[in-house]
Amino acid sequence: MSPARVLDAPWLKSGPAVRVLGLLNSDGEEARVVGGAVRNALLGIPTGDIDIATTALPNEVIRRAKAAGIKSVPTGIEHGTVTLVVDAHPFEITTLREDTETFGRKAKVAFGRDWVGDARRRDFTINALSIDLTGVVYDYVGGLPDIAQRRVRFIGDPAQRIEEDYLRILRFFRIHAAFGAGEVDRAGYLACIAARAGLATLSAERVRMEILKLLVADGAVGAVAAMAEGGLLQAIFGGVAYTGPFASMIAAERELGLAADAIRRLAALAVAVTEDARRLATRLRLSSAEAKRLDSMGHRWWRLAAMDEARAKRRLYRLGEEAYRDRLLLAWARAGGNTDPTPWRNFATLPRRWQAPKFPLKAADFIARGIAQGPALGHVLTLAEDAWLAADFPLDPSSLASIVDQTVARLTRDRP
Known part of the structure; x- marks a missing residue:
């Protein structure tokens, strides 16, 4: 002793x-x-x-x-x-x-x-x-x-300890990410790689718990990179792992003063398209809220990579603050660390500077112009909302009246 x-x-x-x-x-x-x-x-x-x-x-x-x-x-x-x-x-x-x-x-x-x-x-x-x-x-x-x-080391023979419970593979990297320093212990690392097939025997719930904890640990970047190099993330996710965007996501969170977020980081690490999000939701047995959020982040995030402030406001209005920030940060992370961070920072902080107004037009505005209740009314409201967004959210009566008149005219013109 x-x-x-x-x-x-x-x-x-x-x-x-x-x-x-x-x-x-x-x-x-x-x-x-x-x-x-x-x-x-x-x-x-x-x-x-x-x-x-x-x-x-x-x-x-x-x-x-x-x-x-x-x-x-x-x-x-x-x-x-x-x-x-x-x-x-x-x-x-x-x-x-x-x-x-x-x-x-x-x-x-x-x-x-x-x-x-x-x-x-x-x-x-x-x-x-x-x-x-x-x-x-x-x-x-x-x-x-x-x-x-600050060294994380198995007690005794690493291979034997892992064979006792294959979850210890994930715990090795998670504990290192939280409490270790430098590179992972070599003997433990090689034992984890050799036993990685055992990860398939674990329940999705146990894997989810360890992975989400690992992703928010202070040393997550190094631990995740080691897992990727050892072929462990492929066994867990069943797809490609993007360690560069993962590191960029963490850097963006820190630059904006945001709390570490496991689902946002998971998206940066393993989601390029919505199909990735759905696969991860199944493999990790994510909650319905987590799965929905991951799917939203993967949906056409690249459209936020090239936009001006007017378009950013429209995205924020459509998505809501949380989904807008999540998807924008994924686009920022995918853009890589060599891009100018100023525009990304400005777009990410838009919800702090600007709050979208509520759509001011109502069904009554169109019924008064002869549109009957039914599918046509819903359609004209959608057209009017699109026109209102394109006009940069006007609230003055004359602009709103013009939008109503134009959308009614368009609906009438488009009818067979």
Whole structure:
């Protein structure tokens, strides 16, 4: 084990985590915070969920929680996991265990009291650290040196760890994108490439979850490029991956001060036409809203590559602010990083400077000129709206009256 290190984490001084650790650290049992919370605290980045491992069996965890008036939920009791809710904060409490058979999420486990064995069954060294109530960090697999170098490395034989669960291929790149630095670990990278056929055995939901998290990580550009070079994106997307536009999309988001957006980045990486969007929606089991948005981005995005402000306003009016910005950013990303960003920036910020007025003409305006209700009325309203847009959104009565007269005349002229 690495030399002891003491971590001064605020959630070890007071609060619900301290209460849970205190509850489980008595009468011969021990509990420690494990995994991501320890990793993040060591890296000096915000901590999300706090997971706890314990020597106590699940039924004992539930018994102690009940005696302390704490709500318990048997969220994964067959794998030793009980969720305790303290002050509205959920804590996953998992009994120390070893995998006796491993086949993805359905591994068979045996409960035990061996902290070393529990650490060695985890995926990456930086995820296998634990910390006790006094702040002492326990490292049985070399996680502390890897934290210092921001290196994501499999525990033990990478090929064996991947064979246990092929989702670890995606987690390797996602964790590297979020917490690593420099190039990916060579041994892990080669093992992922060798095992890439195993990605086909994963459910679409699990792949979607990892991919969307990866795309918004700080180091997504490098991780995605490594995946593309290793032939992994082809296995996931079933089509071409465009790493250049992906990097350009991220640069555009940052230039505009926009939050990282997984669907927008997915479009830049893998959507050239709407058929690509539909294939991805199926392969990744996207939600209906995500699929609709991806499809909209892929629909004739190239028409936004050459336009003046008048045309940009018409596009914004037709598409709405979100769809307009999404499609414009895809066109910008596809244009590449060597183009002048000024026009793109101006078009992208148009919604901040200009709000489209509502179409002012109503059915009554045309009924008053003799157009009966029915298909003809709907048609003339469409013609009038097109004319109003072409005239740059006039609102004065004389211009509107002229549009009404011209569209009625056109409809009358076009009738057989």
